[in-house]
Amino acid sequence: MTADNDVPPIVEMRGITIRFPGVLALDGVDFTLRPGEVHSLMGENGAGKSTLIKALTGVYSIDSGTIVVGGERRAFATAADAQEAGISTVYQEVNLCENLTVGENVMLGHEPRVGGVIDWRATHEAATHHLDSLGLRIDPRSRLSSHSIAIQQLVAISRAMVLESKVLVLDEPTSSLDRGEVERLFDVIRGLRDKGVAILFVSHFLEQVYEISDRITVLRNGALVGEHPIAELPRDALVTKMIGRELDDLATLSSSAHRDIDRTGTPVVKASGLGKRGILEPADLEVYPGEVVGLAGLLGSGRTELVRLLYGADRADEGSMEIHGQHAKVHSPRHAIDHRIAFSSENRREEGLVPDLTVAENIVLGMQARQGWVRRLGKAESDAVVHGWIEALGVRPANPHALVGNLSGGNQQKVLLARWLATAPELLVLDEPTRGIDVGAKADIQRKVSELSADGLAVVFISSELEEVLRLAQRIAVMRDRRKIGELESADVDIDGLIDYIANEGEGSAA
């Protein structure tokens, strides 16, 4: 609230454009940061937030546009250059050295010296002073790794203070903190803001953004959507600006959403109070045979985290799971496969497919894993399965010997889906199966999911496209800030209702 438009800006970025091979990462973006304000940069994944920050901090060089810092036109070549100009960055991953002490991490590269020899006493005194100024009373001689991530995050900020930064960039600093720790960080941020430091804040947590920010800049697909004072931008308007509204060619796809589901029997999977500290607050989820449950929420809201716990990719530290009414321990993907749970990851390139193997080999991998490596699948058997799925999903080219790495994103996604479906799962978890793929492939995948669920397959479906979730899912679990905030029957809401729910619901209960 201390910022107003009369103060000359400390950072002015104009018309910033950055191209990566084949991608326009930033397209003429303007960004202004004033002393004494907390300015949030908002946007979905791929909107260009990180790229803009990296342009400012000298990690990326810009293709066109101007950056003015403190009235001077600058082009930083390295992170060290940006630091010298008074711009410090604290990243999501704590970028300190765990093998060194707290004090050393604070002072590294700036240790007081006497004739080139480090004066350790003075170094630790200076570190204590800087830690104190953030209210951190910890021994500078203690090892960094002996402290929690939250403390480490604050130590990283103390380091920024040593440089007497005029601009502090906080890139998702809260993603691994719990509420108490976030409060502590916010107190520090407010203190710095009141001293006139300009703070650029990035977070996926809407609540936190509204709690701390004075101003918001929204990016979408590498372009500027707008800059708004926080008071003039209600949450639902922000969410709409972030997500955008794509006209959907898929509206013609017959809707499976309003099929009635028999929820009197035992659910395929029932999770009770499943959670992990710092990752996800305990959540319940039930999925019945033939049902598609959508998970809606912004990126980073805990959607992926929840399904990773379901699948055992991450290990839950509280809660329990039942599969077909039987208590089950799912502590690794291996267990999940044994329980016939299939999980198609959002990082299909990194966690899903093997690009150097053929379509057929990729499809057979999942079946082979289920069968055990010793008993080889017969050629006739695997050929039949491969051809069946290529046909059913319309993989193009329909050539089982094509290398997966050469297929388009949509067709890779189909191969990944085929691989999991070939294992005959009873619960299929799809994390962003349609992101970044063309409309035709999207329609194929949606149609197949809809058909399979009508045949009794239980599906958990994650997508950032709310239309898609509404169309496919009978029931929608809404996530926000690493918490499940409620469930909706998709027959009862439309897209505006859903956006409103994501943005505003459950405010009272949030501390």
Add this chain to the structure above:
Amino acid sequence: MTATMTRSEGRSEKRTGASVSVQGFFTRHSALMPTFAALAILLLLFAGAEAFLRGDFITPRNISALLLDNAYLLILAVGMTFVIVTGGIDLSVGSVMAFTGILGAKLLAEGMPVAIAIPVILAGGAVIGLIIGVLVQYFNVQPFIASLAGLFLARGLAFVVSLSSIKVEEPAILWLQSTRFSVGGWYITPTGIIALLAVAVAAFVMHLTRMGRTVYAIGGSESSARLMGLKVARTKVMVYVISGFCAGLAGLVLTAYSGAGYPRNGIGTELDAIAAVVIGGTLLTGGRGYVIGSMIGVFVYGTIKTIITFMGAEQSWMQIIVGALLLLFIVVQRAIVARSEGRG
């Protein structure tokens, strides 16, 4: 909702509380543990050998000889410690030592004054280190591969200089070995003093200069070090230059020790140096380790060698025992790393 909050706060409270007490003490000194373990093993070896040989082992003569016989290895281990703390490896040092040794012997034999020959030897080692460092830093070559190239290059150069050994007649070089400053039965040669000086200078650089701290920071997390604005590129090249320089110095000391340069010297010695560094408690993954530890590692190595010679046993036992010790230490280090990761 409120219940969850209090619970998680309670938990973080407990964690902070515990880290101040016993665990805090342990973590603060955990990096030193492998070095203490190496020291314990050294003392154990001494005690065992003393008991076995009925008081013939711990004599001033034997202990003095330990430093004299292993001076070249100690110098190599000092340079290697810098490289390994950054998370790299330098396989070239054995060959570089042979190359600089034979080069020095040849230059002196051809009448070059010793005051020029010695700087040439040292610079030769440093230049090979520079090449490896530049390959690693600017051409993104794995340290293993870059220094393997250095190994072959230096060995080839050694044979180019001479195919057979060259005797050194230069009195100044022989003086390094033959002079004995003695007190009672104890003695130390100039080569021993050079080795101890190398340890002292290296320990000073590692702990009291910004460059030394950057070496540790790179070993902890190279990307963090870069984002902190430290001089990562320069430092990474520098550690290979230091290692190469030390190999050159070791070549000088070895030539003095054996009174001749020989192109087949030091085959496999790089592995002895790495073994000594690891036994001394330096983590192969980088970020933790002490030059003093490497010195203890060299003494452990040298003591095992002496004991085996005393017992008249097969030299192959040397390799078996060193192998077993290495295995033990790597397991201990993994346990320490796993412990600190588990806590983080």
